[in-house]
Amino acid sequence: MEEQTIRVQRSETKKEKPQSDQLIFGRSFTDHMFVMDYSDPLGWHNASIVPYQPLSIDPSSMIFHYGQSVFEGLKAFRTESGDIQLFRAEKNLERLNRSNDRLCIPQIDEEFTLKAIKQLISIEKDWVPSAEGTSLYIRPFIISTEAYIGVAPSMNYKLIVILSPVGAYYKEGINPVKIAVEDHYVRTVKGGTGEAKTGGNYASSLKAQEIVAKQGFAQVLWLDGVEKKYIEEVGSMNVFFKINGEVVTPQLNGSILSGVTRSSVIELLKHWGVPVSEKRISIQDLYQAYLDGELEEAFGSGTAAVISPIGQLTWEGKDMIVNNGETGELSKRIYDTITGIQYGHLDDPFQWIQGIEAKSPVKH
Incomplete structure (x- = not known):
């Protein structure tokens, strides 16, 4: 044709x-x-x-x-x-x-x-x-x-x-945010439309976000819609945790959106030789990792921010302060590398970039 x-x-x-x-x-x-x-x-x-x-x-x-x-x-x-x-x-x-x-x-x-x-x-x-x-x-x-x-x-x-x-996105540098774990409302469920990028998913997330915003949180950490036990996404971003040297992210299960930045982070970590895995992560196991001193970093990934470090997670009234509330070394390295490739400051060994045309920059 x-x-x-x-x-x-x-x-x-x-x-x-x-x-x-x-x-x-x-x-x-x-x-x-x-x-x-x-x-x-x-x-x-x-x-x-x-x-x-x-x-x-x-x-x-x-x-x-x-x-x-x-x-x-x-x-x-x-x-x-x-x-x-x-x-x-x-x-x-x-x-x-x-x-x-x-x-x-x-x-x-x-x-x-x-x-x-x-x-x-x-x-x-x-x-x-x-x-x-x-x-x-x-x-x-x-x-x-x-x-x-x-x-x-x-x-x-x-x-x-x-x-x-x-x-x-970060005019004054990356600042970690406070996140509330949502255990009442759900974003979507397996078999629903969570793996699709459709407006209804975002409409259904607004109520929980509105509530936690009044409590001083930037966003919510979504749990699964069946058991309300397993971590899925953070706000409208995919989420990663560095636990005892390994980076883990929830595996795609039919209710989690397959983020382009998410896949880029995973490819980058594998390229660096950093242990990374996709698996089910329960909020209880995450809290235990925090109590054991093994929760080293946490961050969201998405198009708008690339990386959004998480400085605090609050679950059932218990605060988990991640990396003293500061941006982690690995989070910063991921952010600097992806943005460096996007703006042409760094080489692109993954063939992620497609050019459009070369023109002089326009000042405005």
Whole structure:
């Protein structure tokens, strides 16, 4: 089948770009977006780059009533030489298709979608900030658009990609956070949608987060939804623990999202010869490791922060202070290495980077 072309409609007006020191995550968006439609029997068609604009869809569109949607999050980085590069973008699109499968959404052509994202970023290259720690956040998402109130997979969809320049996640250095272990609410269960990146997972997490925020915690540590015994994720991130020299992370079990940063951390640790394993970890065993003086480091991993060190875990009124509440040596090394590869400061022995084009950095 011949690959479809991408129609480009340039915006006649340009937005004012925010200064790099005033970037707020997810608040500013570029001049253009990518849109593609799906219908039966045409399949995915009408691939277009158009001016960023509101969507006009029917009030009875199934997305509003049954939540059939998926999304991804990845970044483009500008190097010191002015190059723009992506970090493991193909892995995000592979995961998008796994989410599509779980939500009964038609598969996308990953290679074509990556080509479209690269073309969109090329058009918006002046939006890729150059200040240290900044990047261009990329949000592909798919929504069901069939005008029908009935519980069934939609016959129509839109794939949209929007871009947002974002500031440095850690403006004043990495600061470990306080986490509350959640033993009442659950994020998802095995057999549910936890392994897919769909909006409902995040909506269901808000109540617990709201409660612990009032108690001074940054986020919650999720336990499994059946026994409420085994550790799964921290906030919207995967979680790692360094216990007696070994790094452990919960094994993927059908309710845990397979993070791209998670897999990168595991590959990096294996490359360094650091013992790392994926296995079930109970909160009781973690607490015992803490009492035995063996819980050395803890951190979350994800696209936004890369690494988020955990300085304190509170479970059933008991505080576990990790590494004296300070960022661990290994956590910092992982963060420095992954970000170093992302920004081109370090060599990339894993072939994680894909270039877009070399242009002089734009100051804004």
